[in-house]
Amino acid sequence: MAALSFVRLNLLRSKFFWHFVCFALFIHDQQGFAFAQEQGEIETFDLLMPNVLPKKAETYFCTPIRIDSDTDYYIVGFVPNATMETAHHMLLYGCEEPGSDEEVWNCGEMAVKDPSLRSAEPCKKGSQVIYAWAHDAPSLQLPPGVGFHVGGRSKIQYITLQVHYASVDRFVGGVRDDSGVFLKYTTIRQPKSAGVLLMGTGGRVPANSVEYMETACKINEDKVIYPFAFRTHTHALGRVVSGYKVSRVNRRDEWKLIGKQDPQLPQMFYPVANNLTLSKGDTVAARCTMVSNRNWVTRIGLTSDDEMCNFYIMYWTEGGDVLNTKHCFSMGPPIYNWSRNRLNNIPEDASTL
Incomplete structure (x- = not known):
């Protein structure tokens, strides 16, 4: 070779x-x-x-x-x-x-x-x-x-x-x-091409609070992707990061877990929780649950004293046709959340392991 x-x-x-x-x-x-x-x-x-x-x-x-x-x-x-x-x-x-x-x-x-x-x-x-x-x-x-x-x-x-x-x-x-x-x-x-979809947020975590940093994007490309691994990333305040496939059925959202993890554990790519596909019309959604005992506001940023909220989806497709979309970011709290994006039927355990 x-x-x-x-x-x-x-x-x-x-x-x-x-x-x-x-x-x-x-x-x-x-x-x-x-x-x-x-x-x-x-x-x-x-x-x-x-x-x-x-x-x-x-x-x-x-x-x-x-x-x-x-x-x-x-x-x-x-x-x-x-x-x-x-x-x-x-x-x-x-x-x-x-x-x-x-x-x-x-x-x-x-x-x-x-x-x-x-x-x-x-x-x-x-x-x-x-x-x-x-x-x-x-x-x-x-x-x-x-x-x-x-x-x-x-x-x-x-x-x-x-x-x-x-x-x-x-x-x-x-x-x-x-x-x-x-x-x-x-x-x-x-025969199968690998790709990564990175989901993340901006925003801030108020002092002494629990904050949900959320993002969601609809798949608009006429492709079928097969998630096989996920990875979570936050800094010190992250407690749970979860990602979902969301499908609209009779005006009601159906959520299926892609993966969920404590971001303080080794931040590796873990196998997905469910075998599923993502295709045109599906929504991918992610949440980082942040717990702050600090007496100051923590903002999204690059240093270890700042925060990050990232959920990575690693997937494969048949042939070489991976998604053109590589990133999915929201403005985060207090401007953006799932409810404001008209998502409903949100899982009650999205912030628990």
């Missing part, structure tokens, strides 16, 4: 170098790799921070790789190389164009910035989340025959790794960091 070919970017110094990592993995009877195993070896590429030195807490760094556009690759698994003591969370973005041509840049919009580095978004064009990690979550293996199509004829020509360093205590004395993700991939075409 051909090696996965990437270019790390460092145009500022006019240095280009191909980074090849080609070695066969020993797969210990793991079902998620059964399809690829039958047809060829799975290989690994290490997408890691290039020994960076974050100097201030709440720093966000990004580093990109360019994928060989002459070969179609299919990512079938992710192995994190990080601990929660070092990285608050990590995201992998698929991009048509990266946010910068430099090897490393600041990529937290309102976060602390390293003045020696330029600032830019993770992607300049065609941004989509393909993987997320936090709280010492374990590896993720996709179901048999499912893969993220990258390089070649796909729209993902670059992958950007973003790492949020909430604390820099471990870097005192000049210790450097190579947190990141090992990508497991194959060149064998996978």
Whole structure:
């Protein structure tokens, strides 16, 4: 099988170098790799921070790789190389164009910035989340025959790794960091294409209160998607995050659980609660239940003292036709909630595990 070919970017110094990592993995009877195993070896590429030195807490760094556009690759698994003591969370973005041509840049919009580095978004064009990690979550293996199509004829020509360093205590004395993700991939075409729908909110949590941060979007594309995993993400105030498929039947909403979890547990991708499909006309809805004992208002933001409300749906479709819609965000409280979006028959246990 051909090696996965990437270019790390460092145009500022006019240095280009191909980074090849080609070695066969020993797969210990793991079902998620059964399809690829039958047809060829799975290989690994290490997408890691290039020994960076974050100097201030709440720093966000990004580093990109360019994928060989002459070969179609299919990512079938992710192995994190990080601990929660070092990285608050990590995201992998698929991009048509990266946010910068430099090897490393600041990529937290309102976060602390390293003045020696330029600032830019993770992607300049065609941004989509393909993987997320936090709280010492374990590896993720996709179901048999499912893969993220990258390089070649796909729209993902670059992958950007973003790492949020909430604390820099471990870097005192000049210790450097190579947190990141090992990508497991194959060149064998996978019959099912993987995608991620990210749901989230803006808004704020009042002092000493319980607040529901909610979002909902209708599927308007003529496609059928099959959710197989979900992930929740909040900071310190989150207690329960839940996501649902909502169908309108005789003016009454019918809710079916996609997934529900305590976001203080490892923030991995968990199997969905029910086997279901989402298609045109269905609504996807998510809620983060926040409990604040603080004497101040907490707003959605990038630092660990702020909050986030995210619900990720990882799904597959037949062939290569994933959703064009990658994100679903609401303004959050006090402006938006499910009832104002005319959703009814809301499950009474949406905020309990």
